Amino acid sequence: MIYPLVLWIALALLPSMQSSQPASAKRGQVQFSQSCGFCHGRDATGTTEGPDLMRSSLVRHDDNGNLIGPVIREGRPSKGMPAVGLNEAQIADVVAFLKWQLDETSRANPSDPHELSLQRLLTGSAGAGKSFFNGAGECSHCHSPSGDLAGIAKKYAPADLQAHFLYPPDIPKTATITTRGGKELTGELVYHDPFSIAIKDHDGWYRSWPSSDVKFQIHDPLAAHLKLLHQYTEADVHNLFAYLETLK
């Protein structure tokens, strides 16, 4: 009887011996090993069933679950990642664990994470990247290798190029307002909440209306990029990167 008890105490103490792990990350670790560990490995470094999440740029760029949350909730069923039925608190814990584990990993292995991801990204195929660019990725709907993206590989260092096509810098949303009288105005969206909406029109004038008084349509030029984040496979990202690197 005593032996299992001692073992249990030792196991219970073990996690607290790691460098002060916040409570949410601790709960997340348990949850992760139950719900995700089978495919991603208990330490999140991957198995044959699922990728290494410590090398995932999506995990690295996640901010409070904004990128990881949708992957857990919706999964990528066609790519072997199931939707996992966790509630919001459990998702927040899992995200806290992944972030903590990322910090621990980079502390244990101080070589530059950019270098690591760069070496991995350079394993892609530029030809496959080009096909994705013109095909499934629909990049060519908005970009051209001889137009706006000409010389893009010279403009950014490789690691920054990766960040720029995955997460282009914020640019303003626009809105088209139709007033009760049927007048249409388009401009940069300045403010919007359930009660009011404001734009800066083409002449630089700030104009606002109660939301209920007008019809409006908001346009986010980066919506396509956010959507793409949930569609890319790792291979797509590596291939695209290899292709964009040829645009010197």
Ligand code: HEC
């Ligand atoms: C049945 C296996 C399986 C389970 C269970 C699973 N995953 Fe996955 N996961 C995958 C596979 C396979 C992919 C790669 C999908 C792709 O190529 O887009 C993936 C992708 C991901 C990604 C995206 C990585 C990236 O860089 O694009 C995240 C984040 C992720 N999983 C988190 C989780 C979390 C958190 C859990 C548990 C709540 C979980 N997964 C459970 C198999 C699994």
Ligand code: HEC
């Ligand atoms: C619906 C339109 C749209 C689609 C589709 C789209 N993008 Fe973009 N992309 C934008 C906008 C808008 C920006 C931000 C403005 C800018 O920097 O040019 C941007 C920015 C970028 C940048 C950064 C450019 C710079 O100079 O910093 C890269 C690289 C890029 N996109 C690559 C891609 C790739 C690769 C795809 C396909 C996988 C893609 N885009 C799909 C609209 C789109």
